[in-house]
Each structure stands twice: as C-alpha cells, then as structure tokens.
Amino acid sequence: SQTIHQWPATLVQPVGSPLSLECTVEGTSNPNLYWYRQAAGRGLQLLFYSVGIGQISSEVPQNLSASRPQDRQFILSSKKLLLSDSGFYLCAWRGTGWMSPLHFGNGTRLTVT
Amino acid sequence: AQSVTQLDSHVSVSEGTPVLLRCNYSSSYSPSLFWYVQHPNKGLQLLLKYTSAATLVKGINGFEAEFKKSETSFHLTKPSAHMSDAAEYFCVVHSGNTPLVFGKGTRLSVIA
Numbered sequence: 001s002q003t004i005h006q007w008p009a010t011l012v013q014p015v016g017s018p019l020s021l022e023c024t025v026e027g028t029s030n031p032n033l034y035w036y037r038q039a040a041g042r043g044l045q046l047l048f049y050s051v052g053i054g055q056i057s058s059e060v061p062q063n064l065s066a067s068r069p070q071d072r073q074f075i076l077s078s079k080k081l082l083l084s085d086s087g088f089y090l091c092a093w094r095g096t097g098w099m100s101p102l103h104f105g106n107g108t109r110l111t112v113t
Numbered sequence: 114a115q116s117v118t119q120l121d122s123h124v125s126v127s128e129g130t131p132v133l134l135r136c137n138y139s140s141s142y143s144p145s146l147f148w149y150v151q152h153p154n155k156g157l158q159l160l161l162k163y164t165s166a167a168t169l170v171k172g173i174n175g176f177e178a179e180f181k182k183s184e185t186s187f188h189l190t191k192p193s194a195h196m197s198d199a200a201e202y203f204c205v206v207h208s209g210n211t212p213l214v215f216g217k218g219t220r221l222s223v224i225a
Contacts, residue, residue: 006156043217044157044203059212090156099145099164102205102213104156 002027006091006105013112019064019078021108023091026072031093033074034102035066038088050074051096086112115140117206119216127224132176132191134219136204139185146187147205147213148178157203163187174198199223 006023013019025031035047046059048066056066063082067075074091091105120135138144145164149157161172168180178189187204204216 044215046212049212088154092157098207098209099162101145101147101159101162102149102157103159104149106156107154109154 002093002103004091004093004103004105006108008108009106010109011111013081013110015083015112016080019076019081019085019110021076021089021091021110023074023076023105024072025074025093028072028093028095030071030096032096033068034092034094035074035076036090036092038090038107040087044090048076081112083112086110115144115206115208115211115214117204117214117216119202119204119219121219122217123220123222125222125224126194128196129193132189132194132198132221134189134202134204134221136187136189136216137185138187138204138206140206140208142208144206144208146178146180147207148172148176148187148189149203149205150174151201151203151218153200160189160202194221194223196223196225 003026032051034049036044038044050056050068064078089108092102094100094102116139118137147162148160150160151157160176161170163170163180171177176191178187201218201220203218205213207213
C-alpha cells in the first residue's frame, strides 16, 4: 500500500532563517506531488505541484521554492523565512489518472517568530 | 473553469442527530468530486469520491454523498453524528487537467 511521510511535524524558526521540509512517498511510482499551505482559519492554498523529477509548477509567487530530486521525494524550501510564512504545510500525492484523489501527509506546523 | 462553494462555514449538531454539509460546484466538464475530513493538526483524510459511476457514494465512517447534476450539488450526509465526527470538512472538485479546487471548509461541531 502507498504511504506518505512528511517531517518534521512541528517547527519553530526565526525570521530570516532558511527552511527545508521534506516529503516522501512509498508504494507508488511517478506520482504527482503537491505542497499546500493552510493558514489559521482558512482553506488550502496550492503552492507547488510536480508531475515528474525536476518539473515544478508554482501557483503562488513568494519566497518559497520546491524541488523534486527523486521520483518520490518533494522538498519545500526557503532561503529567508518571513512572519507570513507561518502556517500548516501539507504534502500530498495523487496518481496520474484524472479520477485519482489526493492523499495527504500529516502536515508540518511552521511557526516563524 | 471550476469552482466549489461550501455553503456553511460552521455547522453544529447534537450527538445522534443527522449531519448535512452542503457543497455546490461549477465545472466545464464532467467533474470528479471528493469530500475530505481534517482533524486538528492532522492531514486531510479522504472520506469518499464521486467519479461518474453511481450518483450515491458511500464513504468511510458512515458518511455518504449524492451527486445531483441538475442542482450542481454534492452534499455530505450522515444519519447519526458521533462526537468523533467533530472536524473540518472540505469539498473538492476536479476536471480536466487543472489542479484540484478546494472549498473553504465547513467546521462541524457535535454537542453531547
């Protein structure tokens, strides 16, 4: 069966520090991978998605970036965090079929102080 | 273009009474529709999905939803609420090659 791992679960970082969140998927090949952010009391905002190694699409211009160095690994990064980057970050994968649902990791709670 | 509207930001029910969470969608093509549940500080869990087969879809934990094309609706229901159902619920629409579109969520409270 397929599983998705996302870490760390919580993170407290000072403003201006770098960020690296990692997500890996097991049990499937060539998944579509996604990073979402969920601000307090708000819905989900799609940040990045990837349909293959090295292929990244950005939905919202900001100081975050994403990379996919391996088929089942998706990394969210920032060189300098802002206060506004605080939120709940969710990694997700889905199969390539158009009816495939998203499958989410347990999320990372990021607090920028 | 596609969009999804969850008509209630917050629904409160008593334990043992029915649950109705409303969702309307807009899509240029035949959509896939999903309901997800999110408990505090957790990821989203798939409850059920509609993908053009049966219009009444049964999901986990006793939830079900009915796809009504004429009303462009996909409401989520459960006959009897449990305390453990208290969570945030998201309706999601997808069609074509565009990214999935999430509703803003409905927070379900269950009163003992």
